[in-house]
Structure formats: C-alpha cells, structure tokens
Amino acid sequence: MREVFFYFFAALAVLSGLLVITRRNPLTAALYLVLAFFALAGVYVLMDAFFLAAVQVAVYAGAIMVLFLFVIMLLNLGPDDLPPIMTRRVRWLYAAASAALVLLFLGLDLGRRLPAPTPGAAGEVGAIAARLFGDYLLPFEITAVLLLVAIVGSVALAHRE
Amino acid sequence: MINLDHALIVSFLLFGTGIAGVLLRRNAIVVFMSIELMLNAVNLALVTFSRLRGDLDAQVLCFFVMAVAAAEAAIGLGLVIALFRRHASIDLDRATLLRS
Amino acid sequence: MDFQPFPLILLFPLLGVLANALLGRRLSLRASGGLASLMVFFSFLAAGHGFLTLRDLEPAPGQAPRLVITLWEWIASGDLRVDFSLLLDPLSSAMALIVTGVGFLIHVYSIGYMAHDRDYPRFFAYLNLFMLAMLLLVLGDNFLVLFVGWEGVGLCSYLLIGFWYDRMFTATMSTAQAGQKAFGVNRIGDFGFLIALFLIFTHFHSLRFDTVFAAALHHPASAAVMTAIGLLLLVGAAGKSAQIPLFVWLPDAMAGPTPVSALIHAATMVTAGVYMVARSHVLYALAPVALAAVAWIGALTALLAATIATQQNDIKKVLAYSTVSQLGTMFLGLGSAAFGAGIFHVLTHAFFKALLFLGAGSVIHALHEEQDIRKMGGLRRQLPITFATFLVATLAIAGFPGLSGFFSKDEILAAAFQAQPLLWGMGVLTAGLTSYYMFRLLFLTFFGASRLAPEKAAHLHESPRVMTLPLVALALLSIAGGWLGLPPVLGSHWLGGFLGPVFADLHHLEGGAHGGHLGHATEWMLMGVSTLVALGGFAVAWLRFLKPAALGDLFATPASAWQRLLADKYRIDELYDALVVRPLGRLAGFLWRWIDELLIDGLVNFSGLAVRVGGEVLRLLQTGYVQTYAFFMVLGVIVLLLRLLA
Numbered sequence: 048m049r050e051v052f053f054y055f056f057a058a059l060a061v062l063s064g065l066l067v068i069t070r071r072n073p074l075t076a077a078l079y080l081v082l083a084f085f086a087l088a089g090v091y092v093l094m095d096a097f098f099l100a101a102v103q104v105a106v107y108a109g110a111i112m113v114l115f116l117f118v119i120m121l122l123n124l125g126p127d128d129l130p131p132i133m134t135r136r137v138r139w140l141y142a143a144a145s146a147a148l149v150l151l152f153l154g155l156d157l158g159r160r161l162p163a164p165t166p167g168a169a170g171e172v173g174a175i176a177a178r179l180f181g182d183y184l185l186p187f188e189i190t191a192v193l194l195l196v197a198i199v200g201s202v203a204l205a206h207r208e
Numbered sequence: 209m210i211n212l213d214h215a216l217i218v219s220f221l222l223f224g225t226g227i228a229g230v231l232l233r234r235n236a237i238v239v240f241m242s243i244e245l246m247l248n249a250v251n252l253a254l255v256t257f258s259r260l261r262g263d264l265d266a267q268v269l270c271f272f273v274m275a276v277a278a279a280e281a282a283i284g285l286g287l288v289i290a291l292f293r294r295h296a297s298i299d300l301d302r303a304t305l306l307r308s
Numbered sequence: 309m310d311f312q313p314f315p316l317i318l319l320f321p322l323l324g325v326l327a328n329a330l331l332g333r334r335l336s337l338r339a340s341g342g343l344a345s346l347m348v349f350f351s352f353l354a355a356g357h358g359f360l361t362l363r364d365l366e367p368a369p370g371q372a373p374r375l376v377i378t379l380w381e382w383i384a385s386g387d388l389r390v391d392f393s394l395l396l397d398p399l400s401s402a403m404a405l406i407v408t409g410v411g412f413l414i415h416v417y418s419i420g421y422m423a424h425d426r427d428y429p430r431f432f433a434y435l436n437l438f439m440l441a442m443l444l445l446v447l448g449d450n451f452l453v454l455f456v457g458w459e460g461v462g463l464c465s466y467l468l469i470g471f472w473y474d475r476m477f478t479a480t481m482s483t484a485q486a487g488q489k490a491f492g493v494n495r496i497g498d499f500g501f502l503i504a505l506f507l508i509f510t511h512f513h514s515l516r517f518d519t520v521f522a523a524a525l526h527h528p529a530s531a532a533v534m535t536a537i538g539l540l541l542l543v544g545a546a547g548k549s550a551q552i553p554l555f556v557w558l559p560d561a562m563a564g565p566t567p568v569s570a571l572i573h574a575a576t577m578v579t580a581g582v583y584m585v586a587r588s589h590v591l592y593a594l595a596p597v598a599l600a601a602v603a604w605i606g607a608l609t610a611l612l613a614a615t616i617a618t619q620q621n622d623i624k625k626v627l628a629y630s631t632v633s634q635l636g637t638m639f640l641g642l643g644s645a646a647f648g649a650g651i652f653h654v655l656t657h658a659f660f661k662a663l664l665f666l667g668a669g670s671v672i673h674a675l676h677e678e679q680d681i682r683k684m685g686g687l688r689r690q691l692p693i694t695f696a697t698f699l700v701a702t703l704a705i706a707g708f709p710g711l712s713g714f715f716s717k718d719e720i721l722a723a724a725f726q727a728q729p730l731l732w733g734m735g736v737l738t739a740g741l742t743s744y745y746m747f748r749l750l751f752l753t754f755f756g757a758s759r760l761a762p763e764k765a766a767h768l769h770e771s772p773r774v775m776t777l778p779l780v781a782l783a784l785l786s787i788a789g790g791w792l793g794l795p796p797v798l799g800s801h802w803l804g805g806f807l808g809p810v811f812a813d814l815h816h817l818e819g820g821a822h823g824g825h826l827g828h829a830t831e832w833m834l835m836g837v838s839t840l841v842a843l844g845g846f847a848v849a850w851l852r853f854l855k856p857a858a859l860g861d862l863f864a865t866p867a868s869a870w871q872r873l874l875a876d877k878y879r880i881d882e883l884y885d886a887l888v889v890r891p892l893g894r895l896a897g898f899l900w901r902w903i904d905e906l907l908i909d910g911l912v913n914f915s916g917l918a919v920r921v922g923g924e925v926l927r928l929l930q931t932g933y934v935q936t937y938a939f940f941m942v943l944g945v946i947v948l949l950l951r952l953l954a
Contacts, residue, residue, distance in 0.1 A: 049210055050210060050211070053210050053214075053215075054214075057214070057215070057218045060218065060222065061218060061221050061222060061225070064221075064222050064225040064226070064245050065225055067225075067229065067238070067241055067242070067245060068225060068226075068228055068229030068232070068233060068238065068242055068245075070238075073235055073237045073238055073241075076237075076238050076241055077237075077241060080241050080244065080245065083222075083245065083248070084248065087248055087251070087252060090215070090218075090252065090255075091252075091255055093210060094210065094215075094255050094256070094258075094259050095259070096255045096258065096259075096267055096270075098267070099251075099255060099267055099270055099271070102271065102274060103251075103274070106274050106275075106278060107244070107248070107274065107277075110278065111244065111277065111278055111281045114281060114282065114285060115237065115240070115241065115281070115285070118237065118285045118288060118289065119237060121289075122288075122289070122292050122298070124235075124237065124298065127234070127235055141224075141228055144224065145221055145224055148220050148221075148224060149217055149220065149221075174264055175264060175267060175268065175271070178264050178265065178267075178268050179268055179271065182265075183268050183272075186272060187272075190272055190275045190276070193275070193276065193279050194275065194278070194279050196279070197278075197279030197280070197282045197283055198282070200282075200283050200286065201282045201283050201285070201286035202286075203286075204283065204286030204287055204289070204290050205286045205289045205290065227942055230935070230938055231935055231938055231939050231942065232935075239935075300933065300934060300935060301933060303932075303933075303934065304931075304932035304933060305932065307930060307931060307932025
C-alpha cells in the first residue's frame with residue numbers, strides 16, 4: 048500500500064514542480080509550489096519522518112509561501128509581459144537531461160551500495176528532540192541567531208530611504 | 209516497502225526542475241520559488257538517507273535546512289522589493305550592474 | 309704581513325675622480341686641476357716608495373725582487389681562481405714611476421691648457437680615471453687585472469678623445485666619431501687578447517703571471533698553441549699600441565685636447581702593448597715565430613708611419629705618426645728579444661714625446677687653435693721656452709748622440725742587428741726619416757719668416773709658467789734620461805741591471821736575452837751609422853725648409869702622386885672603410901630593421917596583443933546577468949559530481 052501512495056505523492060510533487068516553473072502568472076506558480084510542498088509532506092509521512100512532515104507544512108507551506116504570496120500581492124504582480132523561455136526546444140532539452148540523469152543514476156548503481164533499509168528509528172517528535180537538543184544543541188542555537196540576522200537584514204533591505 | 213532508489217530519483221528530478229527554473233525564468237519571484245524547490249529536493253534526499261541509515265541525524269539536518277531556507281526567503285524577498293523599487297519591475301534581465 | 313702602503317697608489321686617483329666628478333662644479337679651475345695633480349703626485353710618491361721597497365728586498369741571486377699584495381679574493385669559480393692582486397717588481401715599478409711621473413707633469417700643464425674650457429672638472433675626472441686604469445694595468449699580478457686596466461684605459465681614451473663632443477674634427481668626422489673609431493679598433497685588438505687569455509687558461513689553468521710562466525717553462529703546450537697565444541696577444545697589443553694593421557685610430561685620436569694626446573697617446577696608454585709583451589716574455593720566448601712576428605710588425609709599422617709623417621701638415625698629425633713609428637721601434641726591440649731595451653725606449657719616448665706634444669700644445673694655445681704648420685713660422689722669437697724645449701725633444705727623438713733617444717734607440721738597433729740585419733736596416737732607414745720629418749716640423753714651425761695670419765700674430769705670447777715649467781722638466785729628463793742606460797762601451801747600464809732579473813728566466817732557454825754581446829768595434833760602428841743617419845735627415849730638412857726662397861715654391865708646387873699617396877696615409881682608412889666598416893654598417897642596419905624591429909619588437913607587441921585580445925574574450929563572460937553566473941555554477945557542480953562519483 049505504501050508504494051502506491053508513495054508513487055502518487057511523488058508524481059504529484061514532480062508534476063507540481065514542473066508547473067511551478069512553467070506558469071506565467073507568479074501567483075499561480077506559488078500555489079502550485081504549495082501543492083508540491085504538501086505532496087512532499089506526504090512522502091515524508093510515508094517514510095516515517097512525522098515531525099519533519101509537520102514542520103514542512105507549518106513552515107514551508109504555512110510561513111514561507113505565505114510570505115511569497117504576500118510580496119506578490121504587495122507588488123501587485125500580474126502575469127509576465129513576456130512569455131517564459133519555455134520553448135519547445137528547451138522542453139525537449141529538459142526531458143533529455145532528466146532522462147540522462149535518471150539513467151546515470153541507475154547506471155551508477157548508487158542504490159545497490161546503500162545497505163538495506165532498516166525499519167529502525169521513526170522520526171517521532173521525542174526522538175528528534177533528543178537528537179536536536181543533545182548533539183546538535185549548538186547548531187540549534189546558532190540557527191536562532193541566524194534567524195535574527197535574517198530579520199534585521201530584511202528590514203534593512205526593505206527599508207525606505 | 210518503498211524503493212528508496214526511486215525516492216532518490218524523485219529528488220533528482222525535483223532538483224533538476226528547480227535548476228531549470230533558476231536558469232530559465234526572468235521573474236525574480238519565480239526564481240526564488242525554484243530555489244525553494246531545490247532545497248526541498250535536498251530535504252527529500254536527506255530523509256531518504258536517514259531512512260537508509262536508520263538514524264535521525266539526517267532529519268535533524270533537514271530541520272536546519274528548513275530554518276535556513278526560511279531566513280533566506282526573507283532576505284530574498286527583501287531584495288525583490290528593493291529591486292522592484294529601483295526598476296519598477298522584477299525582471300532579472302534589468303539587474304545588470306555587474307556587467308563589465 | 310705588515311701594512312704595505314703601496315696599494316695607496318690606486319687610492320689617490322680614485323679619490324681624485326670622485327672629488328672632481330661629484331664636487332667639480334663647485335671647484336675653481338685651479339682647485340680642480342690642482343687636486344687632480346696632487347693626487348697623481350701622491351701616487352708618484354707611492355710609486356717611489358714601492359721602488360725603494362724593492363731595493364730593500366733581498367731575492368735569491370739572479371731572481372728579481374718581487375712583492376705580491378693581494379687586495380681581495382675576486383673570482384673563485386671551479387678551476388678559475390683570480391685575486392685582485394698587485395705585483396711589485398722592477399718592471400711594474402718602472403712603469404708605475406713613468407706613468408705617475410710624466411702623468412703628474414701633464415696634469416699640471418693641463419691646468420694652464422684647459423683654463424678657458426668650462427668643462428674642466430670633467431676633464432680632470434677623466435684624467436684621474438685614466439691614471440687609475442693605467443696603474444691597474446701595469447700593476448696587476450694576473451692577466452685579468454691587467455685586462456681590467458686595459459679596458460679601462462680604452463674607455464678613458466674614448467672619453468677623452470671625444471671630450472669636445474660637440475665639435476667637428478675634420479670636415480667629415482666629428483670628435484665623437486674619432487672617439488668611436490679609437491674604441492672600435494681597440495675592441496678588435498681586445499678580441500684577440502681575449503682569445504689568447506682563453507687559450508692560456510685552458511692550457512695552464514691559471515691567469516696569474518707566476519703560475520702561467522712557471523707552467524709554460526716546465527710543461528709547455530704544443531708549439532702551435534704557444535705560437536697562437538703569442539700571435540693573439542700581439543693582436544691585442546697591436547690594437548692598443550697602434551701597430552699594423554690596427555694603427556688607424558691614433559692619428560684621428562688627435563681630435564682630443566693636446567694634453568690627452570701627450571699623456572695617453574704618447575707616453576702611457578699606447579705603451580700598454582709594449583708592457584704586456586714584455587711581461588709575457590716567457591711565452592714569447594717559447595714561440596719564436598710569434599716573437600719574429602712582433603719584430604717584423606714593429607719594423608714595418610715604424611717605416612710605414614715614418615713615411616707618412618713626412619707629408620703631414622698638421623703639427624699633431626706629424627707627432628701622431630711619429631708615435632706610431634716609435635712604438636714600432638719598441639716592438640722591434642721586443643721582437644729582437646731585447647725586452648729591457650724596449651722598456652728603455654718606453655721611458656725615453658715618454659719624456660721626449662710628451663714634451664713634443666705639450667710643446668705643440670703650447671704653440672696651438674698661443675696661436676688660438678691653429679695647427680697647420682704651413683701657416684706658422686718664426687715662432688722661436690715669441691715663444692722662446694717652447695722653442696728651446698721643443699728643440700731638445702727633436703734632438704732626442706732624432707737620436708742625436710748624448711741625448712736619451714740616442715741610447716735607447718741604439719740599444720734596440722744593436723739587438724735588431726744581432727737578430728736579423730734586414731730588420732736593422734729598416735730601423736736605420738726609419739731613424740733617418742724620423743730625423744728628417746722632425747726637423748722639417750721644427751723648421752717650418754719655429755724658423756723662417758712668419759706665415760701667420762695677421763690676427764693671430766698680434767696676440768702671440770709665451771705660455772704661462774704652469775705650462776712652461778713641465779716643459780722644462782721634461783726637457784731635462786729628455787737629456788738625462790738616457791744616462792740610465794749607457795751601452796757597455798761607454799759605461800754602466802743601470803736600467804738594464806735593474807730590469808735584467810725580470811727577464812732572467814729566459815737564460816736557461818737560450819743563453820741570454822739577446823744572444824752574446826757585440827764586440828766593441830761593432831758597437832762603435834752601429835753608433836756611428838745611427839749618428840750619420842740622424843745628421844743626414846737633419847741636413848736634408850735644412851736644405852729644403854730653411855732656405856726662405858725655396859719655401860714659397862714648395863707650398864705652391866702641386867704635390868706629386870707619391871706625395872699625395874703619403875699625405876693620404878696610403879688610403880688605408882678608405883680601404884678599411886670599404887672592406888670592413890661599410891659591410892658592418894649594412895649588417896647592423898639589416899639586424900636593426902628586420903631582426904630587431906620586426907621580429908623582436910613584433911614578438912613583444914604580439915604578446916601584449918594576445919593578452920589584450922584574451923582579456924576582451926574573457927570579458928564576454930561578465931554579462932551582468934545573474935542567471936549566466938548561476939549557469940556556470942551549475943556546470944561546475946556537475947563537473948565536480950562526475951569527478952567525485954566516477
């Protein structure tokens with residue numbers, strides 16, 4: 048059962064991604080990106096990364112994308128005057144590159160070198176928290192500082208003279 | 209069980225899509241969204257590896273990636289606004305001050 | 309070893325050069341010239357001290373007293389070890405005394421001669437520099453130090469000949485060109501010298517005189533090599549001492565101020581070749597062919613130059629060719645294995661030739677730059693001291709008995725007679741011609757009715773004391789100098805005794821420096837012939853040039869073909885010009901236009917162009933579009949990935 052859901056969500060994510068980059072209207076593109084994030088959250092759940100899935104929805108779809116939409120609407124951006132450079136040639140190029148990448152990947156046999164998946168640790172909140180506030184406490188705190196810097200920076204950038 | 213190879217392939221595809229968007233779109237917002245797409249592709253790969261290895265270190269890294277992505281999005285959108293103020297448009301082809 | 313003051317001899321001229329070069333502008337003429345002269349005087353004292361030191365040394369019997377003073381270790385590279393060392397022995401001591409003594413007198417004279425020249429500091433700086441180089445040349449204890457001095461005097465010669473660099477010498481030659489000619493011809497000689505040095509080093513593994521000569525005596529190289537060395541050294545000597553075929557620069561060197569002609573081109577620099585051959589006597593003794601070449605070249609040059617001198621009308625040109633001729637005589641002496649006699653003639657020639665040039669300078673000075681003897685005459689009344697001293701010098705050079713020139717020339721002729729009578733004959737002929745042209749010069753300049761231009765006659769007066777005192781001093785030396793070397797029939801030969809031990813190492817090669825001794829009767833006969841010839845030249849000159857009536861016609865009659873040829877110096881300069889100078893000029897032009905401008909400049913310009921074009925191409929990468937940069941980053945990442953994973 049899992050596989051079915053996995054392929055569904057995976058396809059949804061890939062397709063949404065493609066649609067993001069091909070839409071003329073940035074608003075449309077943003078919405079498709081949200082869809083992609085949800086699909087990915089689904090994939091995370093299927094992989095037992097529960098905490099991460101929740102954070103994905105909350106932070107990515109819930110905060111970052113909201114910020115994007117806010118800016119789009121602030122600047123009152125309509126569809127691009129000029130069409131995106133998604134000519135037929137580029138599409139075929141993209142398709143070919145993707146196929147090549149996949150084949151390369153399969154050919155490189157990466158998967159075979161990895162050990163068999165262990166149905167081990169599930170990504171539950173408690174487990175994550177133990178790691179996060181244990182070994183990775185310092186990066187955690189520094190990330191907080193990073194966010195502070197980002198706040199100051201964005202205020203400085205967007206500040207009217 | 210999920211074939212984790214295929215998950216990695218999905219990650220590759222998403223990443224490639226993101227690159228295509230970064231290189232080919234002129235709209236600054238769409239470029240940023242493509243970057244977010246790329247970051248998510250990386251996250252997917254990390255989760256896959258976490259599953260493979262059986263421990264959670266990769267997921268913790270994912271968490272940090274998300275935090276950084278948030279910070280970067282904030283700054284980036286600030287840049288977009290500044291760009292808009294200057295050119296009244298967010299067409300990246302207009303931002304050519306680095307030209308020699 | 310305790311302190312030897314002798315090397316100070318080099319320090320004084322060096323100080324003089326620095327003082328005049330750096331401070332000369334602020335010094336008055338007397339200060340500048342006086343300082344330079346004083347430095348040379350101190351060097352003369354140092355040379356004298358060196359001479360006395362030699363007397364105190366007690367060498368092994370038959371060996372010459374010698375002292376080597378090493379100033380510093382200069383080259384130590386593989387086999388080649390050369391120190392900057394000075395050698396004090398009778399030969400170098402004698403040369404040093406001549407150079408500094410006569411040099412001092414000429415420096416003093418120059419104070420008067422250059423009184424009206426604004427550039428006197430430069431002049432005295434160059435003169436002192438010359439003294440330094442010449443002393444290095446004669447005092448070095450190895451061929452390399454000698455060569456340093458050799459090059460140095462060549463440089464100073466160039467600088468001083470072209471001293472008045474903005475003047476024309478003749479209608480077709482500027483003074484600068486005269487200087488270049490001297491330097492260029494010298495260079496040809498130096499080339500031969502250098503090859504000889506290379507051969508010496510290759511075969512004897514050293515350049516020190518002691519080492520080389522000892523090695524040559526005990527382990528000589530093949531006859532071919534020794535002859536080659538001897539001939540190549542002769543080439544070098546011919547360049548410096550103006551022998552055939554490299555004498556053409558000396559007459560044109562008269563473009564320089566007269567004191568320069570006196571010092572460099574009469575008394576000292578041109579004798580460097582003679583000194584060098586005398587110093588290398590061991591090498592020459594082992595190469596009889598080369599030694600014979602020395603004698604023949606010397607005799608031929610002496611004769612050739614004497615013939616040319618008979619037709620010259622410029623007072624300095626006559627003296628220049630006379631110098632070439634006398635140098636030839638010195639070489640004749642050396643080539644007849646009478647090395648001491650050659651040096652003796654260097655000594656006496658320094659006295660009377662310097663005197664002749666300085667006297668000529670006095671005349672030129674009094675006549676405000678007139679040098680054509682056809683426009684002189686009767687000067688003995690207004691220039692008594694100049695005339696008297698000039699007369700003494702003329703008698704000396706002509707070889708009148710009792711004066712210095714007689715003894716030194718006679719000794720050479722005696723040696724030549726023993727070596728090869730034909731050479732002696734050429735020498736005697738030369739002596740006769742010498743007497744003739746010198747008295748011609750004397751009579752036309754100082755006797756007879758005045759042929760001066762009126763404006764010159766008006767201001768005629770004797771030269772100041774600072775110029776006439778050196779003339780008197782040199783005149784006394786020209787008289788007394790010969791008494792240092794009386795032939796056996798007349799007395800003792802002090803100079804021969806002094807220099808003898810230096811050349812003594814030849815004794816075990818061929819029974820004495822010049823064979824046996826002549827019988828007394830032969831000696832008297834030779835002396836008699838010399839005297840006769842001298843008187844004969846005097847008589848012919850008297851008849852032709854002292855009779856007033858003959859003179860007018862003499863200058864009016866057009867010159868015969870033979871006379872024109874002589875006046876044109878056998879057209880040798882023109883020959884060299886066509887054979888050597890012009891082809892070289894064409895070659896240089898070719899090299900300049902094609903190789904230098906096109907090829908080398910082209911290469912350099914091309915590299916500049918390449919950089920510029922490359923830059924323009926690379927510039928295209930800086931599009932200013934962020935996405936272009938992002939594209940290259942992606943490319944880079946892909947390459948890295950492939951590299952890492954594959």
